[in-house]
Amino acid sequence: MSDELTLTRPESATPRTGEPLMEVKGLTKHFPIKGGFPIRRTVGAVQAVDGVDLTVYEGESFGLVGESGCGKSTTGRLLTRLLEPTGGTITYRGQDITHAKRKQMAPIRSEIQMIFQDPYSSLNPRQTVGTIISGPMEINGINPPGGREKRVRELLEIVGLNPEHYNRFPHEFSGGQRQRIGVARALALQPKLIVADEPVSALDVSIQAQVVNLLQDVQREMGIAFVFIAHDLAVVRHFSQRVAVMYLGKIVEVGDRESIYTRPRHPYTHALLSAVPEAALGDDEEVQRERIRLAGDVPSPIAPPSGCRFRTRCWKAQEKCALEEPPLVQIDGNSPGHLTACHFPEEGSIIGDKEIVLDPGLAAMESDGADGPTTAEETTGPVVGGPTAKDASKDTSKDASKS
Numbered sequence: 001m002s003d004e005l006t007l008t009r010p011e012s013a014t015p016r017t018g019e020p021l022m023e024v025k026g027l028t029k030h031f032p033i034k035g036g037f038p039i040r041r042t043v044g045a046v047q048a049v050d051g052v053d054l055t056v057y058e059g060e061s062f063g064l065v066g067e068s069g070c071g072k073s074t075t076g077r078l079l080t081r082l083l084e085p086t087g088g089t090i091t092y093r094g095q096d097i098t099h100a101k102r103k104q105m106a107p108i109r110s111e112i113q114m115i116f117q118d119p120y121s122s123l124n125p126r127q128t129v130g131t132i133i134s135g136p137m138e139i140n141g142i143n144p145p146g147g148r149e150k151r152v153r154e155l156l157e158i159v160g161l162n163p164e165h166y167n168r169f170p171h172e173f174s175g176g177q178r179q180r181i182g183v184a185r186a187l188a189l190q191p192k193l194i195v196a197d198e199p200v201s202a203l204d205v206s207i208q209a210q211v212v213n214l215l216q217d218v219q220r221e222m223g224i225a226f227v228f229i230a231h232d233l234a235v236v237r238h239f240s241q242r243v244a245v246m247y248l249g250k251i252v253e254v255g256d257r258e259s260i261y262t263r264p265r266h267p268y269t270h271a272l273l274s275a276v277p278e279a280a281l282g283d284d285e286e287v288q289r290e291r292i293r294l295a296g297d298v299p300s301p302i303a304p305p306s307g308c309r310f311r312t313r314c315w316k317a318q319e320k321c322a323l324e325e326p327p328l329v330q331i332d333g334n335s336p337g338h339l340t341a342c343h344f345p346e347e348g349s350i351i352g353d354k355e356i357v358l359d360p361g362l363a364a365m366e367s368d369g370a371d372g373p374t375t376a377e378e379t380t381g382p383v384v385g386g387p388t389a390k391d392a393s394k395d396t397s398k399d400a401s402k403s
């Protein structure tokens with residue numbers, strides 16, 4: 001996050017008090033890889049999500065963070081049942097919806113909504129805003145008091161748009177306004193759970209904060225539970241009461257916001273946090289964060305490493321890490337609900353100046369970009385050395401700016 005972003009911070013990391021809304025156990029999604037000629041058959045699988053356990057409580061905001069390709073969007077689409085799980089269970093308000101068919105899902109559909117990353121492609125350009133927002137009401141046969149048009153106008157007002165723009169088309173709005181239309185559409189059926197997949201990452205830096213604040217208001221005032229997916233730890237910190245960190249299809253650490261940000265135990269969480277600029281973390285940090293450069297690339301989800309999936313990039317890896325997968329458990333010293341999947345966790349504070357091997361790709365970029373950020377995009381987010389050059393350049397710019 002750049003300094004341009006002024007986010008309203010929640011007064012406190014309100015502990016979740018509601019009942020479990022959605023419970024996920026062992027959730028798995030493997031995308032088959034087809035090959036062979038003339039008969040095509042399954043020759044492997046992308047293990048996009050591989051044994052995820054998580055619980056979302058009523059009215060809470062739950063952040064899901066990780067590098068590109070770690071399975072965040074796939075998890076979001078599984079939760080909203082836009083994708084069929086390969087394994088595991090999804091329970092919504094006590095009801096098993098893992099493989100629920102369209103008819104079984106009908107009464108639940110309206111309660112679980114999704115906001116997508118791209119406000120351009122997620123709105124039908126040939127429909128007016130009124131039609132787009134009232135669409136879910138029509139499909140579900142819902143006629144609010146005063147009619148659908150009245151409700152749409154109310155929704156436009158809630159998301160900060162002019163109700164008189166009811167008859168306009170998506171192309172007549174800016175990117176931020178379009179994302180507001182997406183939010184209004186998601187609110188139309190008074191959902192209990194919204195999965196927001198990188199809802200601000202396609203927006204201009206200057207309007208990201210406005211949309212995050214809108215979502216935060218909606219979450220608090222309407223008591224809607226949110227799963228907020230992002231690669232940007234700074235945004236997630238501002239928005240979420242609890243945070244889960246994902247790596248190569250698995251959750252490696254989860255806990256309340258304060259524990260994750262001030263007393264992380266998993267080496268990967270340390271690495272992600274070390275890339276967050278101090279300013280974006282708030283002014284109450286007691287610890288100075290040292291920059292950790294992750295060695296190597298994210299391994300392929302087609303053939304992930306044995307044991308701990310992070311071991312190929314972990315500075316603490318030992319033989320046990322290759323042999324045994326670490327369970328996601330509450331380890332000694334963690335606060336209640338703070339779970340970590342690591343055999344040799346870090347101490348409960350940010351590590352100091354460790355010598356960690358610099359990925360050669362990152363090193364090259366670092367020497368090229370030693371002058372720090374040069375474009376607006378480079379200042380948008382803290383991303384650790386990831387699989388894409390774009391991510392790596394953001395990472396390098398942060399490092400350069402601190403040194």
Ligand SMILES: Nc1ncnc2c1ncn2[C@@H]1O[C@H](COP(=O)(O)OP(=O)(O)OP(=O)(O)O)[C@@H](O)[C@H]1O
Nearest residue numbers: 031046048067068069070071072073074075231301
């Ligand atoms: N339909 C699909 N078929 C095959 N592989 C897929 C499919 N969808 C996603 N994947 C793969 O699954 C893995 C996880 O993808 P996913 O989109 O969930 O990651 P992500 O964490 O959302 O990444 P990003 O931050 O880039 O959005 C990736 O390796 C991706 O290539």
Ligand code: SF4
Nearest residue numbers: 308311314321342343
């Ligand atoms: S289990 Fe081993 S390889 Fe995995 S994060 Fe912990 S120390 Fe590193």
Ligand SMILES: [Mg+2]
Nearest residue numbers: 072073074198
């Ligand atoms: Mg994604």
